Amino acid sequence: MIVFDRVSVTYDDAPAPTLDTVSFVLPEGELCLVAGPTGSGKSTLLKCINGLVPHFTGGTMAGQAVVDGRSTRTHHPRDLVDVVGYVGQDPVAGFVSDSVEDELAYGMESLGISPPTMRKRVEETLDLLGLADVRHRPLATLSGGQQQRVAIGSVLTTHPRILVLDEPTSALDPLAAEEVLATMQRLVHDLGLTVILAEHRLERVVQYADQMLLVPGGGRRVRLGSPADLMRDSALAPPVVELGRAAGWSPLPLSVRDARRRAAGLRDALAGCVAPSHAPLAAAGRELASIRGLVVTYGATPALRDMTWRLDAGEIVAVMGRNGAGKSTLLKAMVGLVKPSSGTVRAGELDPARSRASQLIAAVGLVPQNPSDILYADSVGSECVLADADTHVSPGTAAGLLAELAPDISKSSHPGDLSEGQRLILALCIVMTAAPPLLLLDEPTRGLDYGAKRRLVEVLRRLVASGHGVALATHDVELVAEVASRVVVMAEGEIVADGPTPDILATSPAFAPQVAKILAPAAWLTVPDVVAALASRSAS
């Protein structure tokens, strides 16, 4: 179905090719997962399939990609619409109309399909993707999962035989992500579609994949194989695989279900051990922020209802909840970006909504969802100099912090050329320049690979060890399991649960990390915990 014959892609001004002589043959009807670190060329590879590379992005392409017998050398993306459906990273950016039905019909209109056929296909697609009850709604009012399904539907109506998706679940909460992935399963099983999708969070996808394409980056060979084979020695691995490796299971389990069947022995071995409590490092630290009776409304819709909450030094608090639960609003209220309708917010001694930015930054800092929002200089070095000037600290503070947290970032590079993970650390350094004791992060792991995430975890642990407090709003349960000491679950602007990480996560169907699901009912959260317990047991 898809044949890559020694494909190389080199973008203009790039020192090395992004893809280097990639060859593989992907048969029809498979669900293929493309995995690799950020910047390894996953997106480029996906765009080669429908011809966006090189027709749209520029750059030089050698070799050729043949899709259903058509070479992308001679066929533009628009000539491949009836073969390949491509859904980009941000579904909203690809919407060309404002309502669900129009969006689904757009591709067919371009193809000149007759109105009765269009009508029939739109109805079928609405049913297939479970969108019938939102068909008349404007796209802007849909939830993230619904928007993603509309984006998928909008390419399905032209009846392509291949579906290409670039990180379809990165912005979604765990349940919405499962919804989208279940849809994908259905397309592969019932319609015989070939689906190729790129994803960082392997724990969400790897058990559904028939094939896996590992793009290691850095000039190493792209490998195609079954996920079970590739996972044996892949540097990128979800927790279930790491647990399988640690326990020496063979073949490796890829799903929680497989692992649970195998794990009876492991559960027995751990029976005598007590799972670590993930308690805060500095118990009962001083209070860094408090919220009492906070109400925030947008128009007539309350986003936060009567919140009361506090945050102490030495703890990492994860704020979780479905999309639209009020997580971001809570963080914004703590830095004064939204004004409370009633109630009080205190960050240290300050009222965030009434303080000057330069004073507030010494008490609390927020790294926004999109770190590029606060970067604007043309080099990392001048970015640091400006951060010093903004916050009135001695010159070199920001640069020193950056050198400590991410020594590999070159001072002369442009912030736009950094990887997602590097940009996040740079934004974090700029926010931390004035040394606020409280650091807030909004969705920090969107688009981060496992390596960058591990780096972030180290940085956060180091900050907390030096007496800072951290709060992060996130959908990433594995990150929360690894780093958080306390979890707050929000729904409809209210706190519905607040407690130590193991208590909240281990029992939740939506937010339980893979290890907890495998080893339930014991409250184990991460692979390192289990490994440490096993090691201490065999030592004693």
Added chain:
Amino acid sequence: MRPMRTVDSPGYARPLHPGAWWLWAIALGAAASRTTNPILCLLILAMAGFVVMARRSRAPWAYAYGAFLKLGLIIIAVRIVLQAVLSSQSQGIHVIVDLPQIPLPAWAAGLKLGGLITWEAVLIAFSQGLQLATIICCVGAANALASAQRLLRSVPGALYEVGVAAVVALTFAPQLVADAVRVRSAQRLRGYDGGRLGGMRRTAMPVLEGALGRSVELAAAMDSRGYGRTTEEAVGARRLTAGLVFGGVLGVAVGLYGLLDASVSGWLGLPMLGAGCLGAAAGLVVGGRRTRRTRYRPDPWALPEWLVVASGIGCAVAFFVVASRDPAAAVPPYPLDIPQVTVLALVGALLGALPAVLAPPPPDRRAASAVNAEPATAAGEEVAT
């Protein structure tokens, strides 16, 4: 007589053709342009508002009327300040207050600071401001009732590319504003108080970068969904279309010039305008034939559309007649008198309100409770400033 189709029934829930709403609103605006009588202007305002309340959908743009009303209030206020307080002309004899006047140099003739402020000046400014506000609110009513994107969907096939460009531009501007707000609040996160010279650059750089990135992404998305897939066609046909449309538009421009400028000889006026229109229309027809696009569920143009347009035109005609027969009722000569209202003007205004019954109800009314929290987060960006 043929049997009535379902789409002809005013009780059958469906979105009305956006073109009908716009024609109705333009007719109402034309009616308002004939009168400075505050009672009539307020009547038109109320009727337009009534129709909006009765027939708007649940879409985000359906709340535009309120924003336009606020804009109208600002227009009236500015008008009163400029005309009654700052202008030395159009003052009357009924003094409200006599402020100390600051003498201005001779070149500022027509302007004054302080001095007499009279009831006449304030009331004239008010009624003229109200007229302008009413016309603008009529546009607001069209905006609230019909999505601009839907209107552009019904442009002729030959203008499809232009329509797409307009749609992109329409979504681009609000996005840009939302981005600027987001980036500016993000600058606060750096501990930047604002005010220094770099502030502009700080906002502009990320906003422009984001906008460029998004337009490239949108272009890629459109291309990978088949945009511009007009299959092989004769170069000659394309040139013919372009020539006809261009020549036609040129003809229209020259014709209009001929009509409006009395010093130009007569043959340049109407005949040229007619020829231009013909040329442009022929271009659209020829061009429309070459695109092989089809349209998904085009909005029907049926009886309710005709009725809505007719009610708008009826209102406009009534006001034009009032203005020519009874100028004192349309433009009250003495601002302090209570303005007259003729029966014809009243009937006209009521005609304009008929779409509240004649237009079919929008289909998504019952789904009102299903609106989830997502629009709140979008609105939150504005509140956050």
